[in-house]
Structures are given as C-alpha cells and as structure tokens.
Amino acid sequence: MIKVLTQRSFPVSILNIFSRRNTLKVTTLSKASQSRQESNQWLKCHAANIEGCVLSIGSDTDEDNDGGRYRDYFQKCSSYTTSEATSEFNVDLVLDVRSMPQIQNNTFDCVFCSGVLEHVDDYLAGLKEITRILRSGGILLLGLPFRQAIHMASNDYWRFTEHGLRYMLRDDYEILELKSIDNSVPNFPAAYWLKAKKR
Known part of the structure; x- marks a missing residue:
C-alpha cells in the first residue's frame, strides 16, 4: 500500500x-489503524446486502486503507458510482455535496458518505442534498469522526456526537443503527457510523 x-x-x-x-x-x-479496521468491518456488514444504485460521496481512490476497495463491500448493488469534489481522482462524478444539480431527485437506493461532512462548511446543505437524491426507503451509510486530529486544516470544520447525529437526521430519517468506533478512551469514540433509512 x-x-x-x-x-x-x-x-x-x-x-x-x-x-x-x-x-x-x-x-x-x-495494517490499518484499529479505528479503520473497526469501521471497515462495520461497513462490510452493512453494505453486503445493499441492492440497487449506490453513490459514494467523497470516494477519493475508493481504497479502504486495509488493502481493499469500498466498491467490493457492496456485493449486491447493481451500480456503484464514485464522486469527489475535484477532478484529481479518477471518479465517475465531480460534484459539490452542497449542490448536486447534475443528479435528479430520488436517484439512488444508497448513499455512502464517509469522512466528508466534517470538511463541508455548510454540512446541513450537504445533508439536504443527500436526502434529495436518495429514494424514499433508501439507505444512508454515514461515517463521521469525533476523536480525530485536525487534517486538511483549512477545510476541517466539524466533529459530531451521537446526539448531534440523531438531531440532524430526526426529520428525514429513521436511524437503524448508530455505532461508536474505537471506544478505547471512555466516552470519547474515534468515530461514528450510522445506517439510516430515508422516510
């Protein structure tokens, strides 16, 4: 690697x-850090049965930092579309999560978004757009940091708690699972992963 x-x-x-x-x-x-390994295990479990069209937001190179590719986690999906904010990566779509006019309403059965919203100044606009392009009953797989060093410093805006995640999804989603990752420090998890269904 x-x-x-x-x-x-x-x-x-x-x-x-x-x-x-x-x-x-x-x-x-x-190998990947404990947090990354735990995140990858959680995602593999929840992605394995996702069917239909999947959009990966903030795909980067689509590598899981443990020798695999996220695309391979979604074994039952009919299509897997990668996206990034810049064209420097070989992705299917270049887009700004805050405004994605190139994607029609209710297009995707699943949106996979990991380590992105903490870098978006208006993350609520990003979440609103994700909700718009996700079909009713569609699945949101969202990974966000809590205990993570500042990175991409000029664009590292937010950290999220369990209560904050529940609050920001309360109107449009049913949270099916919310998991804290790497609880080696009590009450200070490294990250959160959630699986939510759009109402």
Whole structure:
C-alpha cells in the first residue's frame, strides 16, 4: 500500500528535500489503524446486502486503507458510482455535496458518505442534498469522526456526537443503527457510523 504525503504534512525546512511536487511516496508496512479496521468491518456488514444504485460521496481512490476497495463491500448493488469534489481522482462524478444539480431527485437506493461532512462548511446543505437524491426507503451509510486530529486544516470544520447525529437526521430519517468506533478512551469514540433509512 502506498501513502502519499503532501507538503501540508511537513514543515517547510523538510520540504526542500523533496522533489518539485513536494511529494514523497512511503511504503506502509503496518495494517490499518484499529479505528479503520473497526469501521471497515462495520461497513462490510452493512453494505453486503445493499441492492440497487449506490453513490459514494467523497470516494477519493475508493481504497479502504486495509488493502481493499469500498466498491467490493457492496456485493449486491447493481451500480456503484464514485464522486469527489475535484477532478484529481479518477471518479465517475465531480460534484459539490452542497449542490448536486447534475443528479435528479430520488436517484439512488444508497448513499455512502464517509469522512466528508466534517470538511463541508455548510454540512446541513450537504445533508439536504443527500436526502434529495436518495429514494424514499433508501439507505444512508454515514461515517463521521469525533476523536480525530485536525487534517486538511483549512477545510476541517466539524466533529459530531451521537446526539448531534440523531438531531440532524430526526426529520428525514429513521436511524437503524448508530455505532461508536474505537471506544478505547471512555466516552470519547474515534468515530461514528450510522445506517439510516430515508422516510
């Protein structure tokens, strides 16, 4: 597995060592973190029986950081569409989660969105758009951090609690499962995953 570190990862003095693009490829020998492994297990369990059309929002490279691809978790879906905010990744759609006019109402049977809304200044607009493009009875698989270091600093806005998640979904969704991930620190989980059905 290759991890690409960018100039944001290093102090300026260290950057002078690297190439013009300020990137360094580092081979990672260790497996994914406990939080990532736990998240992947939860997602595999809940994605396995999803049928119909799936949209992955914030797909990046679609890698699960444990040697797999998220696409493979959705074994029964008829289509799996990847998306990102920029064209630097090889995705099916380039979109802004706050406004997705290129997608019609009630298009997808499942929206999978992990590690995205904390980077969206108006995350409620993002959630509203996700709700619009999800069919009635459709499934939202949402992963959000709670105990995570600031990353992508200029675009790292939010952290979410269990109560905040329940509150923001209360009008449009029935929460089928809400799971805290990596509870190694009491009352301070690393992340939350939820499976919710659109009303």
